[in-house]
Amino acid sequence: MILKCIAVDDEPLALKLVETFIDQTPFLELVCSCDNAVEAMSLIREQQPDLIFLDINMPNLTGMELARLLQEQSGITPKIIFTTAYNHYAIEGYRVNAVDYLLKPFSYEEFLRATSKALQLSEETSTASQVINTDDEFIFIKVEYQWIRVSLKDISYIESLKDYVRVHLTSPLKPLLSLISLKALEEKLPSSKFMRLHRSFIVSLEKITAISKNSILINKTEITVGEQYKETFKVITDKWIK
Secondary structure (H helix, E strand, O other), X not given: OOEEEEEEOOOHHHHHHHHHHHHHOOOEEEEEEEOOHHHXXXXXXXXXXXXXXXXXXXXXXXXXXXXXXXXXXOOOOOEEEEEXXXXXXXXXXXXXXXXXXXXXXXXXXXXXXHHHHHHHHHHHHHHHOOOEEEOOOEEEEEEOOEEEEEEHHHEEEEEEEOOEEEEEEOOOOXXXXXXXXXXXXXXXXXXXXXXXXXXXXXXXXXXXXXXXXXXXEEOXXXXXXXXXXXXXXXXXXXXXXX
């Protein structure tokens, strides 16, 4: 597996070092680099990298602020390795789910250790995302060390939990927890039966028991319809109530 990388640092020498280390690492590919977080946001949207090397202390928009923005935005989930000269940011870095934290000046050995961790996490996520869909009747979802066959008619809704999803099934079946992104699972589900209503939820349309302007009910569970999904949801619900 090759990880596409973006390097972001406002110090030219520090940026050059990261670029050199990336070039020396067989499983990394540098797709672009820049010296500020504002430009980085645009590049991340355009390039869809797997991994970002992100300096924390930058003018206008800090690396930590950029990481929080990425965390809040659906569909943008690159892994992050922070690079900084200040060790007091370490705990804050892990709060935004950073893979690792490199304290400047760092050696290639330290760089390789951090990037190897990112590679391992990416490979685990990739394996978990290989969900098999056969004739839109069932899927296989990896749960721990097993592939569990799940009938689509048994799925009520799916909830995102950072790098995991919880698949809620109809009673008396218990929820399943799988290491996969909500976006990856969404791509495996038939759009005629399932719909993303929120950056953290996918619902089975046939399991919806009540609707309102801003939310739906699946039995006793209320799920808010996210702002960016309201228009699409309205198109569907208009067909139901007219």
